[in-house]
Every structure is written in C-alpha cells, then in structure tokens.
Amino acid sequence: MTTENPNIPEEVRAVAADGTQLRYALMEMAKGLDDIIALGRGDPDLDTPPHIVDAAKAAIRDGRTGPTPVKGMDALRAAIAGHMRAVNGLPIDTENVMVSTGGQEGLFLAIQALIDPGDEVLVPDPRYTSYDDAIRRAGGVMVSVPTNREDAFNLEAEAVEAAVSPASKALLIVTPSNPTAGIVTEDRLRAIAEVAIRHNLIVIVDEIYGKIVYEPWKHFSIGSLPGMAERTITLDAFSKAYAMTGWRCGYVAAPANVIDAMARVKQVTTGPVATVSQWAGLAAITGAQDCVGDYLKVYTDRRAVLLDGLDRMGFAYGEPRGGLFVWADCSSTGIHATELSYLLLKEGRVLVFPGTAFGEKWREYLRITMLEPIDTLKEAVERMLPVLERYRA
Amino acid sequence: MQTARTLSRPLAQRVAGDQPHPPAPSPRLQGGGAQLPQQVIEAACSALDRGETHYTDRPGIPEFRAWVADHLRERYAISVDPAEVTITCGSTEARFVCMTHLVPPGSTVLCPGDASRIRGAAQLAGARIADSIQDDVCLLYLTPDVYRETSIELLQRAEERDWWIVYDLSFALTSSPFHPAQNEKLASRVVTIDSLSEQLAGWRLGWMAGSEMALRLRAGKQAMTICTTAVSQWAGLEWARTLF
Numbered sequence: 001m002t003t004e005n006p007n008i009p010e011e012v013r014a015v016a017a018d019g020t021q022l023r024y025a026l027m028e029m030a031k032g033l034d035d036i037i038a039l040g041r042g043d044p045d046l047d048t049p050p051h052i053v054d055a056a057k058a059a060i061r062d063g064r065t066g067p068t069p070v071k072g073m074d075a076l077r078a079a080i081a082g083h084m085r086a087v088n089g090l091p092i093d094t095e096n097v098m099v100s101t102g103g104q105e106g107l108f109l110a111i112q113a114l115i116d117p118g119d120e121v122l123v124p125d126p127r128y129t130s131y132d133d134a135i136r137r138a139g140g141v142m143v144s145v146p147t148n149r150e151d152a153f154n155l156e157a158e159a160v161e162a163a164v165s166p167a168s169k170a171l172l173i174v175t176p177s178n179p180t181a182g183i184v185t186e187d188r189l190r191a192i193a194e195v196a197i198r199h200n201l202i203v204i205v206d207e208i209y210g211k212i213v214y215e216p217w218k219h220f221s222i223g224s225l226p227g228m229a230e231r232t233i234t235l236d237a238f239s240k241a242y243a244m245t246g247w248r249c250g251y252v253a254a255p256a257n258v259i260d261a262m263a264r265v266k267q268v269t270t271g272p273v274a275t276v277s278q279w280a281g282l283a284a285i286t287g288a289q290d291c292v293g294d295y296l297k298v299y300t301d302r303r304a305v306l307l308d309g310l311d312r313m314g315f316a317y318g319e320p321r322g323g324l325f326v327w328a329d330c331s332s333t334g335i336h337a338t339e340l341s342y343l344l345l346k347e348g349r350v351l352v353f354p355g356t357a358f359g360e361k362w363r364e365y366l367r368i369t370m371l372e373p374i375d376t377l378k379e380a381v382e383r384m385l386p387v388l389e390r391y392r393a
Numbered sequence: 394m395q396t397a398r399t400l401s402r403p404l405a406q407r408v409a410g411d412q413p414h415p416p417a418p419s420p421r422l423q424g425g426g427a428q429l430p431q432q433v434i435e436a437a438c439s440a441l442d443r444g445e446t447h448y449t450d451r452p453g454i455p456e457f458r459a460w461v462a463d464h465l466r467e468r469y470a471i472s473v474d475p476a477e478v479t480i481t482c483g484s485t486e487a488r489f490v491c492m493t494h495l496v497p498p499g500s501t502v503l504c505p506g507d508a509s510r511i512r513g514a515a516q517l518a519g520a521r522i523a524d525s526i527q528d529d530v531c532l533l534y535l536t537p538d539v540y541r542e543t544s545i546e547l548l549q550r551a552e553e554r555d556w557w558i559v560y561d562l563s564f565a566l567t568s569s570p571f572h573p574a575q576n577e578k579l580a581s582r583v584v585t586i587d588s589l590s591e592q593l594a595g596w597r598l599g600w601m602a603g604s605e606m607a608l609r610l611r612a613g614k615q616a617m618t619i620c621t622t623a624v625s626q627w628a629g630l631e632w633a634r635t636l637f
Contacts, residue, residue: 020615024615041448053442053446056624057438063428063429065595065596066595101482101617101618104618108616112517134617246449246623248621265517268485269489270597273597274597276595
C-alpha cells in the first residue's frame with residue numbers, strides 16, 4: 001500500500017511529501033474527531049512547574065514586561081551561560097548566549113546567519129523535517145547521513161565523514177534525536193568532533209531533549225570538547241525539560257560573532273522574545289531543578305508502558321535512550337506508515353505520526369509520543385491492537 | 394572563546410556587516426507592563442492559572458483570530474475569514490514572513506513610504522526596495538501614512554500587474570477607514586499586518602490576515618516559531634476585546 005491509496009483522504013495525500021505539513025494535516029484531521037488520544041505532537045502534557053508560573057505572574061503584576069534587547073535580558077543570558085558551563089561543560093560567557101523564540105527559531109537563526117546558497121548541511125536521517133525550511137530558505141543543500149535501528153540510531157563519525165564534500169559547511173546533530181529517541185554517545189561525539197575539525201565544519205547541535213535521557217545513558221555536549229567551542233552552535237530551550245512549550249523561550253550558545261550575526265537576523269525576523277517568557281525562563285534555570293528529575297521519572301515509567309505495548313503489537317524499535325518519543329518499526333503490518341497512521345486515527349482514534357513525516361524513506365516507521373498519562377497510553381495500545389489485527393497483511 | 398573562522402561567507406558578511414534595522418521608536422509606544430490595565434493583568438494571570446502554558450493552535454487561539462476578523466470587518470468593512478488569520482510574534486515576524494514568501498529573490502518591493510521596517514527582511518529575502526515603479530516589482534508595501542492619492546494610483550498598478558499588497562497598520566500615525574482590500578479585485582492579494590506592540594510592548598503580539606496565500610504564510614511562521622507565546626495571546630485578546 002502507498003500514499004496513493006484512495007482510502008487516504010486528499011488533505012493527507014496532498015501534503016504527504018512535506019513532512020511538516022503532513023504532521024499538521026493529521027493534527028487538523030484529529031481535531032475534527034471525537035475522543036482522540038493524541039500521541040503525535042511533542043507537547044508535554046505536564047504543566048509548567050508552579051514556581052516558574054509564579055515568577056511570570058509576579059513579573060506581570062510588577063509591570064516588568066516591557067521590551068528587552070533582541071539578544072534577551074542580560075540576567076537571563078548570564079544565567080544560561082552559567083548553567084551551560086556547569087551542566088554542559090561549555091566554555092562560554094554571557095556574550096556567547098542569546099535567547100530565542102523557542103528552540104526551532106534558534107536553528108532558523110543559525111542557518112540564516114551561517115549558510116549561503118550551495119552550502120551543504122549534513123543532516124542525520126531520519127530528521128526533524130521542520131528544519132528543512134530553514135535550510136532551503138538559505139539556499140543550503142541537505143545531505144543525509146544514515147543512521148539505523150540496529151545501532152539505536154547513534155551517529156557514526158565514519159558516516160559523517162563519508163558525506164563530507166568540498167561544499168560541506170555544517171553538520172546538524174539532534175541529540176537526543178527527534179524522531180528516533182536515539183542519542184549520540186560521548187565516544188561517537190569525540191570522533192565526530194575530530195571529523196568536524198579536520199574538515200572545518202560548523203556543528204549545530206540541538207540539545208532540546210538533553211535533560212530527558214534515560215538511565216544508564218548520559219547526555220554529552222560536543223561543544224565542551226577541545227577545539228569545538230569555536231565551531232559549535234548549541235541550541236536548547238525550556239520547552240521540553242520544564243514543560244514550557246507555550247512560552248516560546250529557547251536559547252543559543254555560540255561564538256560571540258555568531259551570536260551577533262544571529263541577533264541581527266532576529267532583529268528583522270521576530271524581534272526579542274516575549275519578556276514574560278524570559279522571566280519564566282530565568283525562574284526555570286535558576287530555580288530548583290527537582291521538577292526536571294520528577295518529569296524524567298514520569299517519562300521513564302510511561303516509556304516502559306509504551307514499549308510493552310509495542311512488543312504486543314509486534315513492532316521493533318531502536319532503544320529509546322532519550323527524548324519523548326518512540327520510533328517504532330511497523331513493517332510487520334505490511335502497511336505504508338502514512339496509511340497506517342490514518343487508519344489508527346480514523347478507526348482507533350489514536351494520533352501518531354508516520355515515519356515519512358521525518359524523511360522520505362521511513363515508510364515503515366511510526367513516531368509515537370509518551371506525552372499522555374499511563375492509563376491513557378494503555379488505552380491507546382488497546383485501541384491500536386485491533387486496528388493492526390484487522391489490516392495486518 | 395575564539396570566533397568561528399568559517400563565519401566569512403557572503404550572507405554572514407551581509408548580515409553581520411550591516412547595521413541592524415531596529416524599527417523606529419513610535420512616539421506612542423508605551424513602556425510596557427507598568428501601564429497595563431488591571432483586566433489585562435488578570436487575564437494573563439488567569440490564563441497561566443488554568444494552564445495555558447502549552448503550544449496553542451499553530452495559527453493562534455481561535456478567539457483571537459475571530460476578533461481580528463471581526464475587527465477588520467467593523468473597522469474597514471473587509472471580509473477576512475478567521476482561518477486566514479495567523480497570530481505572530483509581533484508585526485516584525487509578519488513582515489518577514491510576507492517578504493520571504495511573497496517576494497522571489499532578486500525581485501523588487503515597491504515602498505512609497507518609510508522602508509525602515511522592511512529593509513532588513515527584504516535583504517534577507519534577497520529582494521530590492523524601490524520607491525518608484527520598476528519592471529520587476531512583485532509586492533507593494535503600503536501603510537496608512539502614505540498619501541491616499543499615491544496609494545490609489547499604485548493600487549491601480551497593482552491590479553494591472555498582479556502585485557501582492559502588504560498593508561501594514563502597525564505603528565501607523567494616520568488613522569483612516571481606507572483599506573486596499575475594499576477593492577474586491579485586489580482583496581485576494583492583500584495581506585493586512587497589525588500588532589498590539591504599542592499597547593503591549595514586550596509581549597510580542599501581532600498578526601497577518603487575508604489573501605489567497607494565507608495558509609502558505611502560516612506555514613512560514615510555523616517553520617520559524619511554531620506558534621506565538623500563549624500567555625501573550627490571552628493578554629492580547631483581553632486588551633483587544635475591552636480596550637482596542
């Protein structure tokens with residue numbers, strides 16, 4: 001079966017080739033249905049911790065909501081720099097930090113500031129396709145670097161080096177990965193850093209899930225390695241670790257001249273981040289970090305439930321080592337992932353995203369989030385099982 | 394930390410070497426939250442209390458989009474479906490999205506008035522700005538501050554030549570019931586931009602509305618910032634409903 005199957009409605013088929021639009025088409029379709037369990041979008045169902053909300057409300061009531069410099073409030077930038085020095089080992093100071101309107105904008109700004117027409121950007125496959133637009137808009141050329149389930153979607157330095165050409169300008173790493181939930185381990189990052197230095201590559205690393213890594217695995221920042229700070233742009237955000245997606249507040253650590261260039265782009269693209277969100281971010285990064293560990297415990301328990309369900313469905317998967325997703329191999333059903341997603345939505349009332357939304361060739365994979373309570377995840381599994389049995393080839 | 398040696402390519406030089414183009418401060422721009430009406434403060438805090446801290450609908454909360462459509466109908470007698478409204482991070486984001494999605498690289502934006510607000514976005518889009526008609530104009534950027542006679546003359550050219558039209562109401566010093574989309578032949582090619590930046594400075598709240606490109610523009614916004622800050626939208630909705 002393929003996306004040409006007439007059972008798939010036109011609004012899905014029409015955007016099947018555009019991963020981002022495909023995801024949004026499915027979400028729109030889900031909105032029109034009753035009693036949907038949404039395991040699609042990466043929006044934590046958990047609420048922003050009270051001390052962060054309280055800090056924002058205090059700022060509102062005190063009138064501390066006027067415009068800030070485009071790079072963000074100095075206090076927040078300094079706090080982020082201190083946090084990334086302590087937690088990530090990055091040798092940075094306030095001048096190396098800017099606040100962005102979420103993590104996705106950080107990537108957009110970095111690409112706009114660094115990539116010129118014809119520059120190649122090496123991107124692990126599968127990929128978070130929302131980044132495609134930024135690369136295309138700068139005239140950049142995406143070059144895929146393969147990863148695979150057997151290696152838990154870890155990234156190999158040899159694969160990176162094999163993709164390098166004279167036009168290569170940057171390597172984009174997302175660790176933990178969206179969509180695969182794999183991480184790039186420290187040993188691999190050390191080898192990749194050698195490749196980056198050898199070929200004079202800029203490394204843009206999205207670490208938005210860096211605080212959501214499951215035992216025994218550890219997050220590691222490539223920018224902390226010798227010789228890498230000068231060529232690494234580290235992207236992060238409060239969205240996932242602190243359940244703050246709606247605040248649209250992220251941050252970037254990079255060489256000061258890159259930060260300056262990105263700020264000039266931001267000045268004419270979105271302007272400063274909403275001030276109330278910056279106060280919330282300041283409370284998040286300077287306040288007690290218990291919430292991060294508490295949320296990780298919640299996700300760890302959910303992950304176990306979801307993996308158990310996938311086992312019952314007969315789905316294989318690479319070990320999800322971090323992040324909020326499971327990247328499941330649905331090839332045992334014999335159904336194209338786009339069609340399977342549609343069937344699960346229409347007949348099972350469960351929204352999941354097809355692998356094709358994260359790279360053209362991933363027609364045998366689904367991305368499933370763990371962003372619902374355990375009972376709901378169990379219910380989702382029970383809804384999916386009969387649909388799979390009904391259609392399994 | 395050393396600097397990145399590879400930050401030396403043309404685009405980076407162009408961006409890094411230019412002076413930034415901050416919007417000219419408006420004489421009416423307020424200092425921010427210190428002047429916020431109590432009902433707006435309460436609306437924002439209530440939104441936070443009920444957990445409005447997640448992504449909103451990508452184009453913005455439905456209530457705010459409906460208000461924008463109603464406002465345009467009441468103020469300018471033009472018809473815009475709420476589905477054609479996208480809430481943006483200030484009017485800055487709306488202008489940038491329009492420049493990058495309506496203006497092909499190498500073409501020209503016709504701007505008969507103050508171009509300071511679009512210069513940087515046009516530059517990033519690879520577009521030129523001209524204050525007189527050129528052969529390769531594809532977008533007409535107007536504000537209410539442009540002389541009415543000039544606007545009407547250029548809108549006639551826009552109709553003849555199928556230009557896109559961006560009508561930017563944000564920070565306008567002139568108030569007028571005139572709107573290019575009142576011409577039915579032009580309406581599908583007119584994008585209206587406005588913001589609450591004068592009333593809610595620092596909350597980053599604007600919108601773009603209308604045109605047959607509305608969904609493409611929405612996708613462009615989503616690709617950059619996904620959605621606009623949730624609490625800002627709820628604060629803005631309260632301001633719009635009670636004070637605008």
